[in-house]
Amino acid sequence: MKRTISDQLFEKAKTLFPGGVNSPVRAFKAVGGHPLFIERGEGAHIYDADGNGFIDFCCSYGPLILGHAPAEVVSAVNETVKKGTTFGAPTKLENELAEMIISNHSYIEKIRFVNSGTEAVMSGVRLARGYTGRDKIIKFEGCYHGHVDSLMVNAGSGLATLGTSSSAGVPEAYVKETIVLPLHDEDAVKKAIEEYKDDIACIIIEPIPANNGLLLQDKKFLQFLRDICTSEGIMLFFDEVISGFRVGFEGAAGLYGIAPDIISFGKIIGGGLPVGAYGASNEIMSCVAPDGPVYQAGTLSGNPVAMAAGKAQIKACLSDGFYENLERKAAGFAGEINAFAEAKGYAFKIFRVGSIFWVAFTEKEAIVRSSDIDQNSMANFKTLHGALLERGVYIGPSGFEVGFISRAHSSDDLKKAVAAFKESLEMIFG
Numbered sequence: 001m002k003r004t005i006s007d008q009l010f011e012k013a014k015t016l017f018p019g020g021v022n023s024p025v026r027a028f029k030a031v032g033g034h035p036l037f038i039e040r041g042e043g044a045h046i047y048d049a050d051g052n053g054f055i056d057f058c059c060s061y062g063p064l065i066l067g068h069a070p071a072e073v074v075s076a077v078n079e080t081v082k083k084g085t086t087f088g089a090p091t092k093l094e095n096e097l098a099e100m101i102i103s104n105h106s107y108i109e110k111i112r113f114v115n116s117g118t119e120a121v122m123s124g125v126r127l128a129r130g131y132t133g134r135d136k137i138i139k140f141e142g143c144y145h146g147h148v149d150s151l152m153v154n155a156g157s158g159l160a161t162l163g164t165s166s167s168a169g170v171p172e173a174y175v176k177e178t179i180v181l182p183l184h185d186e187d188a189v190k191k192a193i194e195e196y197k198d199d200i201a202c203i204i205i206e207p208i209p210a211n212n213g214l215l216l217q218d219k220k221f222l223q224f225l226r227d228i229c230t231s232e233g234i235m236l237f238f239d240e241v242i243s244g245f246r247v248g249f250e251g252a253a254g255l256y257g258i259a260p261d262i263i264s265f266g267k268i269i270g271g272g273l274p275v276g277a278y279g280a281s282n283e284i285m286s287c288v289a290p291d292g293p294v295y296q297a298g299t300l301s302g303n304p305v306a307m308a309a310g311k312a313q314i315k316a317c318l319s320d321g322f323y324e325n326l327e328r329k330a331a332g333f334a335g336e337i338n339a340f341a342e343a344k345g346y347a348f349k350i351f352r353v354g355s356i357f358w359v360a361f362t363e364k365e366a367i368v369r370s371s372d373i374d375q376n377s378m379a380n381f382k383t384l385h386g387a388l389l390e391r392g393v394y395i396g397p398s399g400f401e402v403g404f405i406s407r408a409h410s411s412d413d414l415k416k417a418v419a420a421f422k423e424s425l426e427m428i429f430g
């Protein structure tokens with residue numbers, strides 16, 4: 001694989017951006033080497049500056065559920081951009097996208113568009129605090145919620161549940177209201193609630209934790225959170241930035257049939273343009289400015305071009321059999337690789353829910369907490385990543401990232417990718 005131009009671009013980028021990138025994971029630090037500079041995408045394929053082509057399973061970390069440059073999104077963007085890019089005034093497109101979502105989603109009655117997943121979570125946490133008049137929040141180790149100050153938190157040591165700041169520049173005072181607990185541990189939640197009872201505004205969780213591998217929780221744990229939140233007047237906050245519109249139109253809430261009080265969205269909702277959103281019941285959303293006292297605003301929020309892209313993508317998600325088709329393709333892909341690894345006796349597994357999957361070097365049947373991930377397995381991931389690139393398959397450049405299958409992945413793409421996985425695993429396990 002030729003990488004001359006990507007390497008030159010990266011050298012230049014390092015003089016312009018910290019680490020040569022505008023978001024850390026892109027620097028390929030976890031897998032070594034240099035990032036590939038992507039020139040264009042088409043369907044399930046991406047092409048880098050050196051002309052190498054790859055079947056893409058990163059899909060920009062989730063937004064591209066229709067693949068790259070889907071005709072309906074491209075055409076919606078082209079038509080809309082001609083009429084202007086932003087007005088700082090309402091447009092009909094915002095109504096239309098909101099209506100498409102709300103009328104097909106049982107768990108929210110009102111929505112507010114923002115510009116990223118981080119912003120959606122930050123605003124949702126502020127809403128939970130504003131609505132309840134309480135300051136503390138519970139989050140779980142292994143869940144990522146964007147680079148929100150109060151959520152950049154490591155678990156406390158030993159018995160301490162209060163977290164410590166996980167990033168320079170985040171004062172300890174900003175995280176002292178954040179309680180960090182292990183996933184899938186009802187007792188830990190009960191204890192924290194007993195201790196801080198009337199101070200807790202919300203429990204925030206990725207109901208399908210997909211940022212430290214795929215730490216699938218069982219419905220029982222999520223239902224336990226729903227019940228304890230209801231009985232203690234705590235808001236249950238599902239961060240569905242990845243799972244929303246991905247594991248089904250109604251995300252994890254719909255998949256498990258559990259109603260959260262607040263939901264954050266990102267990624268898919270914007271059709272690949274920068275959009276996030278948060279939603280809740282009419283009553284809860286009435287706390288948001290200008291109706292209520294919780295301030296939140298955005299110059300580019302509800303941007304018309306992004307709304308048009310989101311509308312086109314969400315419309316496709318609502319088409320008949322859309323999620324069933326993704327499920328079938330993803331099940332076939334993961335199933336075939338898993339059967340191969342099992343037959344060969346390799347300590348390797350693909351964990352999956354819907355079209356989200358995670359490749360893990362493990363013999364465990366399930367991994368539900370980040371502390372259960374074997375850090376030593378990341379050396380194997382690094383080798384796998386390189387071997388797949390050499391075979392024309394692009395997955396996210398970290399063993400903690402999940403992969404995605406889109407509408408655009410054809411049976412031929414998946415067949416080729418399965419063959420690349422098998423060859424790479426044979427090479428690793430020799």
Ligand code: PMP
Nearest residue numbers: 116117118144145146241242266
């Ligand atoms: N929440 C979750 C669950 C996420 O996966 C992410 C991003 N991966 C975010 C929030 C932050 O979104 P963004 O990167 O758009 O700010």
